[in-house]
Amino acid sequence: MKKDKITIYDISKKLNISAATVSRALNNNPKISEKTRALVAKTATEMNYKQNRLAQALKNGRTNNVGIIVPYINRSFFSSIIRGIEEELNPNGYHVIICQSHEEEENEIQQLNTLLNTQIDGIFMSVSKTTQTTDHIRKALEENTPIVFFDRKLEFPGVSSVVLDDFKAGFIATEHLINEGCNRIAHLSGDINLEIYRNRFEGYKSALKEYNIAYDKNLVIQTSSKIESGIQAVTQLWELENKPDAIFSAGDYAALGAIQELKNRKIKIPEDVCVVGFSNEPFTKYMELPITSIDQTPQMMGKIAAQVFLEQVKGNQTISIEKKVVLAPELFIRESSNRKLLKFK
Amino acid sequence: MKKDKITIYDISKKLNISAATVSRALNNNPKISEKTRALVAKTATEMNYKQNRLAQALKNGRTNNVGIIVPYINRSFFSSIIRGIEEELNPNGYHVIICQSHEEEENEIQQLNTLLNTQIDGIFMSVSKTTQTTDHIRKALEENTPIVFFDRKLEFPGVSSVVLDDFKAGFIATEHLINEGCNRIAHLSGDINLEIYRNRFEGYKSALKEYNIAYDKNLVIQTSSKIESGIQAVTQLWELENKPDAIFSAGDYAALGAIQELKNRKIKIPEDVCVVGFSNEPFTKYMELPITSIDQTPQMMGKIAAQVFLEQVKGNQTISIEKKVVLAPELFIRESSNRKLLKFK
DNA sequence: TTGTACGCGTTATCAT
DNA sequence: ATGATAACGCGTACAA
Numbered sequence: 001m002k003k004d005k006i007t008i009y010d011i012s013k014k015l016n017i018s019a020a021t022v023s024r025a026l027n028n029n030p031k032i033s034e035k036t037r038a039l040v041a042k043t044a045t046e047m048n049y050k051q052n053r054l055a056q057a058l059k060n061g062r063t064n065n066v067g068i069i070v071p072y073i074n075r076s077f078f079s080s081i082i083r084g085i086e087e088e089l090n091p092n093g094y095h096v097i098i099c100q101s102h103e104e105e106e107n108e109i110q111q112l113n114t115l116l117n118t119q120i121d122g123i124f125m126s127v128s129k130t131t132q133t134t135d136h137i138r139k140a141l142e143e144n145t146p147i148v149f150f151d152r153k154l155e156f157p158g159v160s161s162v163v164l165d166d167f168k169a170g171f172i173a174t175e176h177l178i179n180e181g182c183n184r185i186a187h188l189s190g191d192i193n194l195e196i197y198r199n200r201f202e203g204y205k206s207a208l209k210e211y212n213i214a215y216d217k218n219l220v221i222q223t224s225s226k227i228e229s230g231i232q233a234v235t236q237l238w239e240l241e242n243k244p245d246a247i248f249s250a251g252d253y254a255a256l257g258a259i260q261e262l263k264n265r266k267i268k269i270p271e272d273v274c275v276v277g278f279s280n281e282p283f284t285k286y287m288e289l290p291i292t293s294i295d296q297t298p299q300m301m302g303k304i305a306a307q308v309f310l311e312q313v314k315g316n317q318t319i320s321i322e323k324k325v326v327l328a329p330e331l332f333i334r335e336s337s338n339r340k341l342l343k344f345k
Numbered sequence: 346m347k348k349d350k351i352t353i354y355d356i357s358k359k360l361n362i363s364a365a366t367v368s369r370a371l372n373n374n375p376k377i378s379e380k381t382r383a384l385v386a387k388t389a390t391e392m393n394y395k396q397n398r399l400a401q402a403l404k405n406g407r408t409n410n411v412g413i414i415v416p417y418i419n420r421s422f423f424s425s426i427i428r429g430i431e432e433e434l435n436p437n438g439y440h441v442i443i444c445q446s447h448e449e450e451e452n453e454i455q456q457l458n459t460l461l462n463t464q465i466d467g468i469f470m471s472v473s474k475t476t477q478t479t480d481h482i483r484k485a486l487e488e489n490t491p492i493v494f495f496d497r498k499l500e501f502p503g504v505s506s507v508v509l510d511d512f513k514a515g516f517i518a519t520e521h522l523i524n525e526g527c528n529r530i531a532h533l534s535g536d537i538n539l540e541i542y543r544n545r546f547e548g549y550k551s552a553l554k555e556y557n558i559a560y561d562k563n564l565v566i567q568t569s570s571k572i573e574s575g576i577q578a579v580t581q582l583w584e585l586e587n588k589p590d591a592i593f594s595a596g597d598y599a600a601l602g603a604i605q606e607l608k609n610r611k612i613k614i615p616e617d618v619c620v621v622g623f624s625n626e627p628f629t630k631y632m633e634l635p636i637t638s639i640d641q642t643p644q645m646m647g648k649i650a651a652q653v654f655l656e657q658v659k660g661n662q663t664i665s666i667e668k669k670v671v672l673a674p675e676l677f678i679r680e681s682s683n684r685k686l687l688k689f690k
Numbered sequence: 691t692t693g694t695a696c697g698c699g700t701t702a703t704c705a706t
Numbered sequence: 707a708t709g710a711t712a713a714c715g716c717g718t719a720c721a722a
Contacts, residue, residue: 299419
């Protein structure tokens, strides 16, 4: 027993009025009598009428769907951003379609294209690590599809973005280590081709300068966001004549690896070496030795990206508002770098 | 400079053929000459033609979108399932719309309704903890929208589900503890109203019975999936005359709390007490004392749920295939319960 | 093999 | 305030 979908046409027949009137009544068109408006509303619910959003979308060109492209959806950082976007957009009637780029430019391009083809009303994305070209972005913009970048952005006139102040994050992390009494601070950097990692690095250098600590390039090691990478970094650093007394890692996994290797070498944390990570991954606070880390407030980042989008589409469609939001990082100080705590033990 | 979307009509005009022919050629209709088919295909790409999926959807009633409803998308378990679904469905031309229930029945109902209204081709869902009624599910089924449950299912004729064999998981976890020499095994249960937690509990009891260990209800404590809950459980258990020598927790967070409290009491793990958790949350393997846990293979769960869905929609639409997939749990043995490891230290 | 004509459900434009 | 009608872009039954 399949129920035939009822349309405004069915309602119009039952009420002996035109479908146009029904449509107008349903959409609260001002030039409709209150009488018929109420009547239509009543019978609509009675007949269990539901708008066909497809027909609506075909007609007015808006689907109330937005697309999100992230490298992987099951990374704590990205899934939290998506959560933020979803929770902000859902009450506004939007649905969220998610896609993964797997950090591959090719996938990113393809996903973006099929999203455009699906007629989404906007796109949220964090560009893939391997993306070199920007034709796909340009194409979306030419079709007047608003794009909001988060975390990893690209610069385009009229395009908004929501990112973390990575420079400041690098600065306060380093400053904190200096305040703990460290002055041979190593930096485990990420892929320096990415702006976010360059900014963290710059923040690190800036803090050193501010506190008159000489920058030593031997203390900077490029790592990937893997545990092994952190282990290797410590191995390399501890071959130095003059060993570090602190490590600021641009990623939590490398920080974890570093800690493992330090323990392995019977080096005491935080007494001998202080460690600070980045991202505030859930595991950092659950460790027996909880790891100090920079929180990027991903859920907030998502919420704000969504708000930026809403402003854009609710305002005058013809002008595009370019909004660059930069969020403040928050340092969660935990035992891996908190020497003051030791006094109380 | 806004580019007007080009339609099959534009192509037909340029080629002096009818739009119908263009449509057929594009859809590889067999009764079209190879000549025109190739010609249409060529000019289509030349003119940069893109199908309007909205119009298509309105016409044939299929959107190629599916909806997923989970409690929270940024939980490792759920986001991994979503990843599995997305990766399986995307190559088949589907897009994935995600919604959150926040473990509230009311949200779940509302999300399901708006999804149905959006004309999705299918729904994947894990029911909320608080869901008591099933009218919303029944409604979806009446509209012939296929539903696939994962992890937390409801029983409906003709409805497929993909779940973990929680009974077996409970059994092997307990059996493992017995093999480590434990015989006063406590169980931190989850919300017993949920089938999954009942099954884990039953598996636990079954293993005890199989190995002739008396079941002691004082050793079973209902916990929530929070760290504090695990701390409290240990506090309560250690008031017993006859204390446990092992803990099988139905959740990793409670297991973590239990471990914290045990350490607090200077109880050695795994020498004095062995601990096993559930879910294989990422943090379990990163701990200084890595936690033994049951892996639910969430990504695989998602992939299989997607496959079940595809079978359903690709086959004859009129018959609904009911498929109940039960995945085997995998026990990851780590230091929190591995006494054999101690010998090598 | 190809063309004609209509419908999917809605909204917008023109009348009345 | 309401009605008639066209249009959004596509697919398809029917005709040729």
